[in-house]
Amino acid sequence: MSAIPKEEYLFKCTSACAGCSSSLCLRYVLKAAGPDSVLVVPACCTSVIQGIYPGTAMNVPVYNIAFAAAAACASGLSNALAALGKETNVIVYAGDGGTVDIGIQALSGAFERGTDFLYICYDNEAYGNTGMQRSGATPLGARTTTTPGGKPTAKKDLDRIVEAHNPPYMATACSAYPLDLYKKVKKALSIPGPKFIHILAPCPPGWRYPTEKTVEMGKLAVKTGTWILYEREFGKLTINGPSKAAMKRPAPLEEYINGQGRFKNLSPEIMDEMRQQVEQNIQRLSREEAGVC
Amino acid sequence: MLTIATGNKAVAAAVKAAKPGVIAAYPITPQTEIVEQIAEYVTAGDLKSQYIPVESEHSAMAACIGASAGGVRTFTATSSHGLLYMHEMVHWAAGARLPIVMANVNRALGPGWNTWAEHSDAFSQRDTGWLQVFVSTVQEAYDATLMAFKIAEHEDVLLPVMVNLDGFALSHIMQSLETVEIGDFLPAYHLPHAIDTENPLVYGPMTGPADYFRFRWDIERSMRDARGVIADVEREFAERFGRSYGPTEDYRCEDADVIVIAMGTLGKEAEVAVDRLRDEGIKAGSMRLRWFRPFPDLDLARREVVVIDRDYSFGFGGVLAHAVRSKTGIAPYSVIAGLGGQEVTYNDIADFVRNRHPGEETWFGVSDHV
Ligand SMILES: Cc1ncc(C[n+]2csc(CCOP(=O)(O)OP(=O)(O)O)c2C)c(N)n1
Ligand code: SF4
Ligand SMILES: [Mg+2]
Numbered sequence: 296m297s298a299i300p301k302e303e304y305l306f307k308c309t310s311a312c313a314g315c316s317s318s319l320c321l322r323y324v325l326k327a328a329g330p331d332s333v334l335v336v337p338a339c340c341t342s343v344i345q346g347i348y349p350g351t352a353m354n355v356p357v358y359n360i361a362f363a364a365a366a367a368c369a370s371g372l373s374n375a376l377a378a379l380g381k382e383t384n385v386i387v388y389a390g391d392g393g394t395v396d397i398g399i400q401a402l403s404g405a406f407e408r409g410t411d412f413l414y415i416c417y418d419n420e421a422y423g424n425t426g427m428q429r430s431g432a433t434p435l436g437a438r439t440t441t442t443p444g445g446k447p448t449a450k451k452d453l454d455r456i457v458e459a460h461n462p463p464y465m466a467t468a469c470s471a472y473p474l475d476l477y478k479k480v481k482k483a484l485s486i487p488g489p490k491f492i493h494i495l496a497p498c499p500p501g502w503r504y505p506t507e508k509t510v511e512m513g514k515l516a517v518k519t520g521t522w523i524l525y526e527r528e529f530g531k532l533t534i535n536g537p538s539k540a541a542m543k544r545p546a547p548l549e550e551y552i553n554g555q556g557r558f559k560n561l562s563p564e565i566m567d568e569m570r571q572q573v574e575q576n577i578q579r580l581s582r583e584e585a586g587v588c
Numbered sequence: 589m590l591t592i593a594t595g596n597k598a599v600a601a602a603v604k605a606a607k608p609g610v611i612a613a614y615p616i617t618p619q620t621e622i623v624e625q626i627a628e629y630v631t632a633g634d635l636k637s638q639y640i641p642v643e644s645e646h647s648a649m650a651a652c653i654g655a656s657a658g659g660v661r662t663f664t665a666t667s668s669h670g671l672l673y674m675h676e677m678v679h680w681a682a683g684a685r686l687p688i689v690m691a692n693v694n695r696a697l698g699p700g701w702n703t704w705a706e707h708s709d710a711f712s713q714r715d716t717g718w719l720q721v722f723v724s725t726v727q728e729a730y731d732a733t734l735m736a737f738k739i740a741e742h743e744d745v746l747l748p749v750m751v752n753l754d755g756f757a758l759s760h761i762m763q764s765l766e767t768v769e770i771g772d773f774l775p776a777y778h779l780p781h782a783i784d785t786e787n788p789l790v791y792g793p794m795t796g797p798a799d800y801f802r803f804r805w806d807i808e809r810s811m812r813d814a815r816g817v818i819a820d821v822e823r824e825f826a827e828r829f830g831r832s833y834g835p836t837e838d839y840r841c842e843d844a845d846v847i848v849i850a851m852g853t854l855g856k857e858a859e860v861a862v863d864r865l866r867d868e869g870i871k872a873g874s875m876r877l878r879w880f881r882p883f884p885d886l887d888l889a890r891r892e893v894v895v896i897d898r899d900y901s902f903g904f905g906g907v908l909a910h911a912v913r914s915k916t917g918i919a920p921y922s923v924i925a926g927l928g929g930q931e932v933t934y935n936d937i938a939d940f941v942r943n944r945h946p947g948e949e950t951w952f953g954v955s956d957h958v
Contacts, residue, residue, distance in 0.1 A: 331785045335654070348795040356783045358657060359792035361676050364650035367642060371612055371651030372783070374638035375658030378609035383785055401650065404643030 299477055300326050304354040311344040314506025316470035316513060317417040317496035318344050321388060323473045324415060325355060327480035332384035333358060333372060337365035337398060339390035340423040363397040365389045366405035369412045377411070384484050385412040391432035392422045395453045406460035406489045413483050413490045416453065419498035427501045435572070436565040437557045439501075445558075445565065449572065457491045458527065465491040466526040471513025475524060475535060482526075495522045503556025512554065520545035520573045523580055532584050542577045593765040595729045595758040599665065599691045599751065600625035602733035604635045605770050606689075609660025609777070612640035612651035617703045618755040619667040619693040626663075645670040649677030649688075656686040657791065659782040661737060664688070667755060668695035668709045675713065681748045682717025682807060684792060685781065687740030688748040690718075691733065694852065694898075695755040696928040704929020705754035707851060707899040710880070711907045717807045719749040719814055720880040724837075724856040726763035729753050731831055732878075737774055738821050744813040746779075752880075756929065757853040768829050811882045818879065835884030837876040840866065844873030846941055847888060849912055850896035851877050854926055854937070858896070861937035872941055877908065886916050893920035894944050896937070900924055905949060921945055925952035 304325035311318040317340060325332065334357045336342055342359055346352045360368040365387045373385045394402060394416040402414060421439050422428040429439040431451035438445050457465055464486045468476040476494065483490035497512040499505065504512055516522040517537050524535040534542065548570055552558045561569075593601065600622050603611070611630075613623040629635035638655075642648045645666050652662040666674065671692055681688050696706035710720055719739065723729045729751070736749040753759055781789070795803065818835070826832035839859045841847055848858040855876030865872040875886070893916075897906030904910065909922035921944040926932045930953065940952075 330788075333783055333785065343794060345790060345793050348790075348793050348799055351790040351793060353790050354788055356785055356788045357790040357793070358654065358783065359790070360650060360653065361680055363646060364653075364677060364680075367647030367650035368654035370640055370642070370647070371610055371654030371656075371662070372658040373654075374610045374612075374640055374651070375655040375660040375662075378638050378655075378660050379658070400643060401647050404647055407643070408640065 299323070299474070302326065304330065306352045306354065308346065309344040309352040310346060311340070312500055314499040314509040315344070316498065316509045317341070317419055319473070320417055320470045320476060320494050320496055323477045324386065324388065324480050327477045328384050328386060328484060330355060331382070332386055335360060335365050335369040335372065335385065335387045337389050337393040338362040338424060339393050340419070341388055341390070343424060362393055364401060365393060365398055366401040366414060369414070370405045370408065370410045373410050373412045387412065387414045389414070389416055390423065391416060391418040391420060392430040395431040395451045399456070403460065406457065406462055410489050411487050413480070413492065415492045415494065417494045417496040419496045419501055420450070421501050423498055423501055435569055436561050438559065439557070445561070454493055460489070461530065462491055463488045463529055464527070467493045467495070467522065467524055469495045469513045469517055469522055469524060470497060471510045471517065472524065472537060479526065501557070504554050508554065515546070515551040515554070517541055518546040519548050519551040520577050521548070521551055523576060525580065532580065534580060534584050542581055545573065545577065548573060589767050591765050591767065592762050593726055594621065594760050594762055595726050595753045596621035596693070596760065597625055598726045598730040598765050599733050599753070600629070601765070601767055602730045603663050604629050605767070606661065606663070606734060606737045606774055607635065608637050608663045610638045610640065610652070610655035610662045611664065612642050612648045612655065612662070613664050614642055614645050614648045614666065614670060616667045616670040618695060618759045619665050619670070619691065621759070622665040622691055645674040646677055649674040649681060652688045653677060653681050653684060653686055656688050656779065657684065657783050659777070659779060661741070661777040662688050663690070665691040665693070667693040668697055671709045672697065672712060678713050678716045678718065683803070685746045686748060687746055687779070689733065689736045689740055689751065690748065691751045691753065693755050693759045694752050702928040703755060705757045705853070705898065706927050706929070707752070710750065710752050711899050713750070714881065714907070717747060717811070718881065719747055720752060721749065721878055722752045722851045722880060723878070724758065724853050724876060726758070726761065726765050727831070728833070729758065730765055730767065731825065731833065734770065734773070735821050735825055739814065739818055741777060742817045743780065745810050745817050747807065747810055747814065752852065754852045773828060814882050815884070833878065835879045836886070837878060839874045841873035841875055843871060844891060845871040846892040846894060846944065848872065848874045848894045848896065848937060848941060849877060849908065849920070850874070851880070851908065852898065854896055854898060854932060857932070857934050858937050860934035861941065864934065864938045865941055870941065883911060883915065886912065888916050888918055892944065892946055893918050894923060894940050895920040896923045896925050896940065898926040900927070909949070919947035921947070922949040923952055924949065
């Protein structure tokens with residue numbers, strides 16, 4: 296942790312909920328990026344946690360933009376800075392809804408065009424800003440305000456969609472591992488072209504667990520193999536430390552599921568399906584890393 | 589330099605002269621020729637802009653917003669469904685006070701698919717905070733596009749400008765075009781609130797009821813100031829390049845008893861109708877409305893007025909007719925004509941004047957209430 300700079304670009308006066316992990320991640324993202332950075336933010340919890348005009352908790356320029364438009368706005372900004380000969384970092388910080396649902400077209404376009412920017416999706420697995428409705432990133436079985444009986448379909452596999460664009464760098468991260476996130480942001484920003492980081496960001500009110508369990512919840516997601524930490528540099532996959540162990544001997548899925556109100560009263564069938572999904576993901580990524588396809 | 593060009597090519601030539609830092613665009617008939625021509629300029633090295641071939645019009649405007657805020661001049665072009673698809677960002681561009689210039693080639697809206705001229709696309713963006721000018725010739729398309737950058741970027745305006753030209757009737761018509769050496773007519777792009785990492789600001793954050801209306805009023809204040817800026821820029825343009833423009837183009841209006849008000853190419857066609865009517869002894873004049881936003885003051889005292897609307901607000905009436913009525917108190921004869929490229933000749937326009945019924949509305953080609 297001593298490598299992480301003391302400078303703050305996200306001040307303590309945010310209006311995030313207690314135990315919010317996505318704002319914690321943003322703090323580390325900005326520490327890694329430094330002051331010569333611009334954040335582009337679509338409608339999401341991050342538009343709220345900045346504070347209300349004329350106050351702000353942010354200490355880098357923040358360009359707020361419409362829900363579907365973050366990647367396209369960042370495209371324009373990145374090209375403008377190139378035209379001016381500036382090397383400022385352009386970073387999108389967007390929720391899962393703004394990424395896998397309404398913003399996916401702009402995201403895909405910006406990646407296909409080779410835009411020089413870093414797109415970070417912090418994934419709290421629902422629409423937090425509007426009070427926890429389901430998104431395409433909500434996992435199977437999870438209760439949200441629009442899936443009161445539990446979501447009947449699986450989480451959309453955003454990473455494989457992004458992977459199909461062959462970006463020079465993409466990675467997953469989790470709020471419970473801030474140093475890992477910090478390093479990934481640093482590395483991403485050292486590479487030209489479109490970069491992508493997908494952060495799992497547990498959310499106490501949305502996932503219905505006590506606020507003090509935010510770090511534990513992230514760790515359990517990784518230890519059970521539900522969330523796998525990896526990097527893909529120019530197509531080459533590397534599984535990161537904490538997930539290596541978890542993939543060999545994943546902790547029982549119940550340890551992650553049972554602590555969250557959104558998964559209350561899951562049927563044994565759904566639980567089985569979730570277990571199978573975790574197993575399949577582990578196998579797919581292990582095979583790929585070992586070079587067996 | 590004197591050449592021959594289409595309306596689309598004239599717009600592209602003006603963009604080349606204005607040298608935007610970023611152009612983001614998406615094709616749509618009948619605008620496509622503009623973005624193709626600009627792509628050719630960029631590829632040939634004749635225009636050193638960053639050209640972003642976005643995947644949609646929503647993204648075209650979002651990219652222009654990011655680029656303009658990032659500190660460079662920006663341009664895009666669209667039409668019809670493209671304009672409607674970017675609607676959310678059209679509002680955003682004005683609210684963010686960005687001097688983006690956009691050419692909109694006016695076209696009807698589906699269903700059914702119709703690529704011909706109509707003004708409903710532009711009018712659907714009436715209340716977004718954009719300045720809107722409508723042109724009628726190839727030369728005017730060029731001149732208005734050049735002036736649009738200067739007007740938009742003026743520190744008393746800082747609002748986006750939409751240059752409207754009729755689909756096919758102007759976009760694809762060849763006329764003579766005189767391009768100019770712009771010299772220092774366009775000053776270097778300067779946006780007082782450009783993104784600057786040395787001075788980190790938050791743009792467009794949550795803004796509560798105690799503040800939001802102030803930003804809205806500021807847009808209106810600039811709209812009002814824009815009238816003077818437009819007049820100054822048009823005067824300077826006339827002095828430098830010898831072609832003068834105003835909020836309206838008036839033809840034989842001084843002693844007219846009846847005035848035809850229309851926009852775009854139909855407004856030009858009306859001048860021929862006026863000549864015919866004068867030959868018959870009818871003292872007619874024509875007033876082609878150029879600036880739709882900010883809407884000009886019209887001097888129509890003691891005249892009868894025939895308004896041609898190439899648009900319609902369902903359940904209400906012709907948009908231009910109602911604007912004229914609310915601005916002047918005169919109840920015009922409202923003619924709805926030219927929708928989706930419906931052919932309207934100068935003889936038809938002369939007929940509208942001959943058969944006028946002030947205060948009434950008629951749909952050209954629809955004889956009865958069916
Ligand atoms: C076009 C549009 N549709 C809907 C909304 C309402 N809206 C704002 S934020 C949001 C959900 C954001 O969810 P996500 O991207 O996951 O971010 P989070 O709030 O969870 O941080 C919605 C539906 C909007 N602002 N714009
Ligand atoms: S709803 Fe969740 S993601 Fe949003 S601010 Fe609260 S804790 Fe953070
Ligand atoms: Mg979310």
